[in-house]
Amino acid sequence: MVLLRMVQIKNKQQLIENGKTELVRRARALALDSIEHALNAVDPKKIVKAKLLLNESLLQIKEHSFDLAEFHNVFVVGGGKAGGPMAEALEEVLGSRITEGIVNIPYGSASKTSIIMLHEASHPLPDESGVAGTRLMLELAEKARSDDLVICLISGGGSSLMPCPKEGISLQNKQELTSALLKSGATINEVNSVRKHLSGFKGGWLAKKAYPATVLSLILSDVVGDPLDVIASGPTVPDSTTYADARKVLEEYGLWDKAPYSIRKVLCDGEEGMIDETPKAQDKAFQQVYNIIVGNNRTATLAMCQYLKSQGLNTALLTSTLEGEAKCIGPVLSSVANEILVSGNPASKPAAIIAGGETTVKVTGKGLGGRNQELALSAALRLKKSDVSAVVVACVNTDGVDGPTDAAGAIIDQYTCLRAEKLGLKPERFLADNNSYNFFSKLADLVFTGQTGTNVNDISLIIVL
Amino acid sequence: MVLLRMVQIKNKQQLIENGKTELVRRARALALDSIEHALNAVDPKKIVKAKLLLNESLLQIKEHSFDLAEFHNVFVVGGGKAGGPMAEALEEVLGSRITEGIVNIPYGSASKTSIIMLHEASHPLPDESGVAGTRLMLELAEKARSDDLVICLISGGGSSLMPCPKEGISLQNKQELTSALLKSGATINEVNSVRKHLSGFKGGWLAKKAYPATVLSLILSDVVGDPLDVIASGPTVPDSTTYADARKVLEEYGLWDKAPYSIRKVLCDGEEGMIDETPKAQDKAFQQVYNIIVGNNRTATLAMCQYLKSQGLNTALLTSTLEGEAKCIGPVLSSVANEILVSGNPASKPAAIIAGGETTVKVTGKGLGGRNQELALSAALRLKKSDVSAVVVACVNTDGVDGPTDAAGAIIDQYTCLRAEKLGLKPERFLADNNSYNFFSKLADLVFTGQTGTNVNDISLIIVL
Numbered sequence: 063m064v065l066l067r068m069v070q071i072k073n074k075q076q077l078i079e080n081g082k083t084e085l086v087r088r089a090r091a092l093a094l095d096s097i098e099h100a101l102n103a104v105d106p107k108k109i110v111k112a113k114l115l116l117n118e119s120l121l122q123i124k125e126h127s128f129d130l131a132e133f134h135n136v137f138v139v140g141g142g143k144a145g146g147p148m149a150e151a152l153e154e155v156l157g158s159r160i161t162e163g164i165v166n167i168p169y170g171s172a173s174k175t176s177i178i179m180l181h182e183a184s185h186p187l188p189d190e191s192g193v194a195g196t197r198l199m200l201e202l203a204e205k206a207r208s209d210d211l212v213i214c215l216i217s218g219g220g221s222s223l224m225p226c227p228k229e230g231i232s233l234q235n236k237q238e239l240t241s242a243l244l245k246s247g248a249t250i251n252e253v254n255s256v257r258k259h260l261s262g263f264k265g266g267w268l269a270k271k272a273y274p275a276t277v278l279s280l281i282l283s284d285v286v287g288d289p290l291d292v293i294a295s296g297p298t299v300p301d302s303t304t305y306a307d308a309r310k311v312l313e314e315y316g317l318w319d320k321a322p323y324s325i326r327k328v329l330c331d332g333e334e335g336m337i338d339e340t341p342k343a344q345d346k347a348f349q350q351v352y353n354i355i356v357g358n359n360r361t362a363t364l365a366m367c368q369y370l371k372s373q374g375l376n377t378a379l380l381t382s383t384l385e386g387e388a389k390c391i392g393p394v395l396s397s398v399a400n401e402i403l404v405s406g407n408p409a410s411k412p413a414a415i416i417a418g419g420e421t422t423v424k425v426t427g428k429g430l431g432g433r434n435q436e437l438a439l440s441a442a443l444r445l446k447k448s449d450v451s452a453v454v455v456a457c458v459n460t461d462g463v464d465g466p467t468d469a470a471g472a473i474i475d476q477y478t479c480l481r482a483e484k485l486g487l488k489p490e491r492f493l494a495d496n497n498s499y500n501f502f503s504k505l506a507d508l509v510f511t512g513q514t515g516t517n518v519n520d521i522s523l524i525i526v527l
Numbered sequence: 528m529v530l531l532r533m534v535q536i537k538n539k540q541q542l543i544e545n546g547k548t549e550l551v552r553r554a555r556a557l558a559l560d561s562i563e564h565a566l567n568a569v570d571p572k573k574i575v576k577a578k579l580l581l582n583e584s585l586l587q588i589k590e591h592s593f594d595l596a597e598f599h600n601v602f603v604v605g606g607g608k609a610g611g612p613m614a615e616a617l618e619e620v621l622g623s624r625i626t627e628g629i630v631n632i633p634y635g636s637a638s639k640t641s642i643i644m645l646h647e648a649s650h651p652l653p654d655e656s657g658v659a660g661t662r663l664m665l666e667l668a669e670k671a672r673s674d675d676l677v678i679c680l681i682s683g684g685g686s687s688l689m690p691c692p693k694e695g696i697s698l699q700n701k702q703e704l705t706s707a708l709l710k711s712g713a714t715i716n717e718v719n720s721v722r723k724h725l726s727g728f729k730g731g732w733l734a735k736k737a738y739p740a741t742v743l744s745l746i747l748s749d750v751v752g753d754p755l756d757v758i759a760s761g762p763t764v765p766d767s768t769t770y771a772d773a774r775k776v777l778e779e780y781g782l783w784d785k786a787p788y789s790i791r792k793v794l795c796d797g798e799e800g801m802i803d804e805t806p807k808a809q810d811k812a813f814q815q816v817y818n819i820i821v822g823n824n825r826t827a828t829l830a831m832c833q834y835l836k837s838q839g840l841n842t843a844l845l846t847s848t849l850e851g852e853a854k855c856i857g858p859v860l861s862s863v864a865n866e867i868l869v870s871g872n873p874a875s876k877p878a879a880i881i882a883g884g885e886t887t888v889k890v891t892g893k894g895l896g897g898r899n900q901e902l903a904l905s906a907a908l909r910l911k912k913s914d915v916s917a918v919v920v921a922c923v924n925t926d927g928v929d930g931p932t933d934a935a936g937a938i939i940d941q942y943t944c945l946r947a948e949k950l951g952l953k954p955e956r957f958l959a960d961n962n963s964y965n966f967f968s969k970l971a972d973l974v975f976t977g978q979t980g981t982n983v984n985d986i987s988l989i990i991v992l
Contacts, residue, residue: 287865378843378872378874379872379873380845380863381859381862381865381866381872382872383862383865383866384862385858385862386856386858387852387855390851390852390856391859393850393851394846394849394859397846397848397884398845400752401845401847401848405825405829407844407846407847408843408845408846409843415873
């Protein structure tokens with residue numbers, strides 16, 4: 063029995079007391095409690111332990127089972143911000159059945175393991191230590207034979223923590239090109255097609271190198287909609303793009319001529335068939351690869367639903383893939399809250415509607431804020447006033463850090479704008495200046511959790527009592 | 528018994544056949560049938576007849592009842608695009624109990640009445656005929672005594688169809704200023720504060736002039752959220768703004784100096800108390816005013832829900848006040864559809880989720896389109912592909928005219944983008960160019976109803992089978 067660290071909202075009492083009426087305070091308490099439930103449901107250690115069942119020699123996960131008695135070695139590789147707790151959990155489940163392993167984790171992680179080596183590296187900018195760890199993983203993978211099992215632990219930050227530039231390309235060159243691409247307006251799929259063709263690990267290469275071993279990837283998804291090839295750039299997932307695609311992306315965004323010779327050479331060599339393409343879906347290596355999402359936004363939001371149902375609320379998960387400009391989405395949340403208030407649709411009071419995902423903010427102002435805080439602020443502006451009900455909207459980033467701020471998000475109710483105006487604050491101005499942090503700071507309605515050690519994007523919650 | 532005109536989708540068969548699989552065709556048919564149900568539920572004539580119950584001399588509407596035996600005269604006034612059918616309905620219910628009436632309707636309306644005079648006027652630009660009709664209404668209202676009932680019929684377009692510039696102000700001057708204000712970026716509330724202070728009819732004046740008669744306003748709402756003071760500029764609703772507010776609005780948007788002398792004089796005279804303020808909430812005239820919404824977006828969307836439930840679908844009305852940039856909202860609809868597909872939330876298949884309201888489009892491209900078509904196109908781009916399910920999204924304007932096009936909206940499914948690409952069309956390009964009409968025209972997925980004769984804004988519908 064292991065004591066799991068519980069994530070808590072540090073200023074919960076204050077946030078509850080900010081409610082004007084008893085009913086609003088109750089709605090705020092329910093919202094904050096349910097956020098804690100959601101965050102703890104995606105605790106990486108807890109989640110891996112909960113998903114993996116070891117029954118005698120039979121390791122079960124979801125609909126798959128692996129008879130460990132049939133495997134000679136169990137190797138563990140992987141990396142990400144949750145790498146440490148995931149490795150701890152795996153050791154607690156499999157113990158000495160693990161032969162050896164190496165997992166890249168961020169500097170300063172507190173995790174402790176006894177068999178799997180936890181190798182510290184840099185995030186969000188990769189470093190040579192990350193490269194060294196990743197090379198060790200590839201060595202393990204190449205050592206694995208047909209009667210071995212390679213377990214891969216993947217979580218958010220995995221792309222930076224497991225860098226592996228192809229021979230001849232320096233980490234710095236690869237990284238500078240990736241940064242330039244990200245700034246150029248290229249889509250994430252376009253950036254990834256380049257990344258994968260410059261890497262010896264991403265884009266399915268880990269799986270290819272582990273062949274003919276069986277590969278089991280346990281993935282804690284930090285990407286909306288769980289696209290397997292995007293999370294940590296898919297080291298165990300087939301790549302559908304080509305060297306020619308990668309070259310075209312660089313050309314389209316005017317970066318081909320600026321790219322270092324080493325990078326252009328790799329892409330040209332690849333196009334001419336002198337070096338191997340990234341592994342494709344039909345590659346037999348993938349026949350024995352199991353990519354399994356152990357946790358995602360839905361895990362957190364469904365836990366939130368379950369908790370709120372247990373508290374007697376009519377609860378629905380609207381979506382776990384909400385995307386879009388935060389200040390456009392906020393009024394949508396309000397429109398649902400207002401509908402509950404006025405007509406009892408889509409749920410009658412007491413009601414909770416939950417929407418997970420990840421919004422964006424196109425910064426045009428000079429203020430300080432985060433997408434969740436801006437979402438909450440834009441929702442506050444459209445909430446119907448009601449003195450007989452309580453309407454609360456809370457928006458948080460599950461990793462505890464919303465934008466470049468120390469808050470996870472913010473909580474509002476139908477009196478938020480009124481309170482602000484009494485303090486002489488104009489909510490519209492703060493929104494126009496992307497200054498949601500300073501707005502909520504003055505109202506003491508920022509939600510503080512500290513870094514949670516997990517990341518399954520954002521959660522928005524409407525409660526109407 | 529009166530035969531009501533049923534609104535029909537003219538190209539329904541084609542729209543159904545555009546579905547790739549039997550299941551998609553079934554989902555399309557359900558979507559189109561339910562749109563017809565929604566449109567017919569807000570048929571102005573049907574709705575007025577359904578809401579008004581005459582039992583002996585007792586006229587009942589919602590929770591209110593009026594004993595006609597206690598009234599000497601029943602006068603009818605009002606206007607709007609649905610004025611004709613609303614007047615017809617009122618005559619069919621009250622018959623000869625109506626003393627006399629005048630209702631302004633658009634040129635070319637086909638309605639026929641025997642007691643109430645239907646007075647044709649111009650929409651959306653007001654004309655002198657509209658002014659003449661409105662003056663007749665005010666004469667009727669002023670004639671009404673404490674034992675008279677004034678029934679006012681209000682619907683979309685009422686502002687333009689019932690113009691009544693204050694003495695000394697020409698219709699042209701008032702109209703030019705209003706147009707300039709609308710273009711200036713002023714909010715609708717700001718524009719209305721000016722409008723109401725230049726009118727002898729809007730902003731509560733009709734109710735004030737009808738005092739001490741009892742006033743019953745029957746309102747078919749064409750404004751999201753049904754703000755009574757906004758619909759037709761609230762002729763029977765208290766105004767909360769002042770002459771000073773109206774002047775400040777003109778100053779803030781740089782229009783004060785450009786405003787004609789007659790307008791500046793009215794606002795200055797008003798500020799100095801030389802002419803009366805618009806009637807305020809505490810005015811005793813409003814003690815016997817009953818403003819009743821007989822139909823709104825929710826009427827249509829709930830009828831849609833009811834129909835889809837009767838067809839065995841798990842159905843929910845998400846909101847009737849959806850607002851925001853169409854291309855931001857489309858992906859939200861998709862995210863809900865995708866969640867149903869993947870996790871059975873917020874409803875399990877077969878499911879329908881309905882969202883009413885009115886989105887907007889900030890036009891930056893040079894194409895042809897409407898907000899509902901753009902909404903559908905942006906939704907199509909984010910829909911998950913599934914070959915075992917059917918996912919359909921349909922978006923229509925209930926008045927049958929979406930943007931400057933001849934279509935009411937469009938219908939999409941999970942194969943829409945695939946079909947487009949096979950035809951060599953790039954959906955993203957059409958969206959970026961605000962060219963949704965030409966996109967859907969090539970796919971033959973525009974929904975055509977013709978003018979429906981009613982307007983309760985827009986309806987979006989998701990169906991997942």
